[in-house]
Amino acid sequence: DAKTTQPTSMDCAEGRAANLPCNHSTISGNEYVYWYRQIHSQGPQYIIHGLKNNETNEMASLIITEDRKSSTLILPHATLRDTAVYYCIVLGTDKLIFGTGTRLQVFP
Amino acid sequence: GAVVSQHPSWVICKSGTSVKIECRSLDFQATTMFWYRQFPKQSLMLMATSNEGSKATYEQGVEKDKFLINHASLTLSTLTVTSAHPEDSSFYICSAAELAGGYQETQYFGPGTRLLVL
Numbered sequence: 531d532a533k534t535t536q537p538t539s540m541d542c543a544e545g546r547a548a549n550l551p552c553n554h555s556t557i558s559g560n561e562y563v564y565w566y567r568q569i570h571s572q573g574p575q576y577i578i579h580g581l582k583n584n585e586t587n588e589m590a591s592l593i594i595t596e597d598r599k600s601s602t603l604i605l606p607h608a609t610l611r612d613t614a615v616y617y618c619i620v621l622g623t624d625k626l627i628f629g630t631g632t633r634l635q636v637f638p
Numbered sequence: 639g640a641v642v643s644q645h646p647s648w649v650i651c652k653s654g655t656s657v658k659i660e661c662r663s664l665d666f667q668a669t670t671m672f673w674y675r676q677f678p679k680q681s682l683m684l685m686a687t688s689n690e691g692s693k694a695t696y697e698q699g700v701e702k703d704k705f706l707i708n709h710a711s712l713t714l715s716t717l718t719v720t721s722a723h724p725e726d727s728s729f730y731i732c733s734a735a736e737l738a739g740g741y742q743e744t745q746y747f748g749p750g751t752r753l754l755v756l
Contacts, residue, residue, distance in 0.1 A: 564744075566747075568682075571729075571750070571752075572749055572750065573642075573644075573731045573733075573747035573748050573749045573750045574682065574731070574733075574747045575747070576640075576744055576745070576746055576747075579744065617681075624670060624687070624735070625672070625684060625687065626672070626684070626733070626745055627684065628674075628681045628682040628683075628684075629681060630681055631681065
């Protein structure tokens with residue numbers, strides 16, 4: 531499975547958009563990009579996933595570059611409850627392999 | 639939809655005893671379930687993959703005789719930590735996925751079980 535690279539931490543003001551980048555330059559054609567987040571002391575929460583096209587749901591938007599080597603998760607209006615560790619994972623086989631993720635801190 | 643529960647949410651036990659953790663998919667049939675472990679300030683580490691009705695597949699370095707996994711039905715998997723020791727104290731998390739159309743659907747995670755071995 532392809533490896534991902536994410537910034538260690540990011541800050542975002544409440545009400546502003548949070549843009550979380552992820553590099554996955556070795557991604558293969560049939561591998562999906564998944565995003566999960568983990569709020570302290572809880573199990574990971576599924577956010578969104580995509581293959582080639584941009585995706586949007588009630589939680590976030592996922593923008594995947596045309597060459598699929600990177601993607602950006604967008605939380606359009608961050609709230610304090612969005613403070614969490616965000617994981618970008620490339621899924622090829624059936625196993626999710628978690629990296630260190632990005633710790634997003636939303637401040638008032 | 640896509641709710642996964644775990645029981646218990648936390649457990650304290652004495653060294654040498656065994657602890658069983660249950661993972662249930664509440665509103666879908668989970669053909670595959672996964673067990674993870676997370677130590678403080680670290681990321682999740684996959685321990686094993688279990689498919690309903692077959693033996694679990696363990697990741698390298700995970701002792702299958704110590705961490706017994708049973709996936710007897712499409713909605714229930716159990717992890718038993720046998721002869722637990724203080725170094726087994728950790729946050730144990732399960733996830734479940736449904737097989738549909740020949741490929742695996744999105745994995746959904748349980749809330750986790752915090753184990754403290756004294």
